[in-house]
Amino acid sequence: MFKDLWIDLDASAINKTGAGTVKRLVGLDAICPMFIGVRAPGMLRTFILELPRDSAPLPEIIPASRGLYFTVQITGDEILPDHASLILSSSAVGYNEIFASIAEDLYSKLHALTKKREVIAGFLSRVRLWQAFFEKQGDDGLSEEAQRGLYGELRFLKDHAFASAHNLETAVLSWTGPRSRQHDFQFGHAAVEIKTSTSKQHQKLQIASEQQLDETTVGKLYLYYLSVALIESGSDNLPSLVDDIRASLSLHTGALSEFNNLLIEAGYIDSQRSKYDSTGYSTRESAVFLVEKDFPRIRENEIRAGVGDVKYSISVAQCRNYEIPVSELAVSIKEVC
Template structure:
């Protein structure tokens, strides 16, 4: 959205002889003026929202986080200092690329709003969302393992959840993995944990904690297993899958907006698309297992007092006795997403 404008601003900022910033007004008709800019001499990208001073949030409302820096500056002339600039900036030049996505997200969400209090509340909510993003991904984007995990969850969403749903937004909200819930998907009393593996033989699935496969907290707990081959230059990539899902959700803007929010919380940003497009996936095997009494896993009640941070692995071969038709899982999803 602002690609050429960022380039112009960087040229203008580079010509400054001392500290300062080059900025441009965006969204001329917005209820609260918005600017993007580049701050010299560090060449850090910034987004500025101007709001009435009496409704501005305190500086300590937004916590310090990796990737972002937040400041509040009083603006206006010496007599009428009635406005405050809420300034978000990248904390280092290395974050400038992802900051372009942040600025576009803030602009697109704030520009249509017509009430100043609503603008401020939305601004704070979006900044907190991006702070969650920086907690989930490294400086160069998601790791290979995290990409595979996200691909598996989104493949399950596209192949089984969305086709079974009448209300798409309800189906999207069932994807709880990005929000660090106990399971990746929650459909009422039915929960689904998704595990994706790229190993070739004797596949093992990594379980993050003792609650992940503890079926005693839900009515039915399923483990959906996806085995993939990595195809360099393949067309079935993580961004391509996301494009497909966004196309399905596009008729229902509420569902699409919720999906985009969840992607951010999962650590995915469109500005890293070129990196994620390098790896394609080919599905070798998919199966669903019902986690029952004798399923090979650890329950929270199995852990002795004083023991914590439990991580373990299970063999896929040992899960085969608990395999159920995926159609059984689809029926349960459909009943929950009516």
């Protein structure tokens, strides 16, 4: 959206004498003026939201995070007397490309709002969403493990949650993994944990905590296992799966908006899709296990006092006695969605 404008701003900031921000007004009809800019001499991209001074939140309302720097400036001039500037900046030049996506997201979500309090609330909400994005991201996009995990969760969402649901928005909201909940999907009292593996023989699944496969905290706990082969430049990759899901939601604007928010929280943005195009996936096997009885796992109440940060692995072969038809899981999904 602002590609050419960023190029112009970068050029102006490079030629600027002394410190300061070169900025341009965007959204002429917005109720709160918005600017994008580049701060010299550091060449950091910036988004600025202007609003009345008495409406400005405290600077510490948004804690510091990797990738972003937030501050509030109280200023005034002849054009905008007694006003405040909410300033969001890239914290390093290396984050400038991602910040371009952040600025476009803020503009697209805020410029049509008609009440100033809605603009402020929307701004703060989107900034927190992008902070969650940076918590999942490495400096060069999602790691291979994170890509594989996200692919598995999206494959389950499309092939099983959507296939069994009557309401696609409810199905999207069942995807709780990006929000760091205890399980990847929650369907009422039933939860689903997704594990995606690329190993060929004697497959083991990595369990992140003593709570992840503790079925005593939910009504039913299912483990969805997906075995995939990596295919160099395969057509079934992470971006293509995202596109397929968006196409399924194209007539459901609420569900699509929520899905896009969850992608950001999961660490995925479209401007980085070229990083993920080269890794394709081919499904070798999928299975559903019901976690119960003597299923190989550790429960939280089995941990001795003083022991924490438990991580362990389980053998897929030892889970086979607990395999159930996928139709049984579909029943739990249909009851909620």
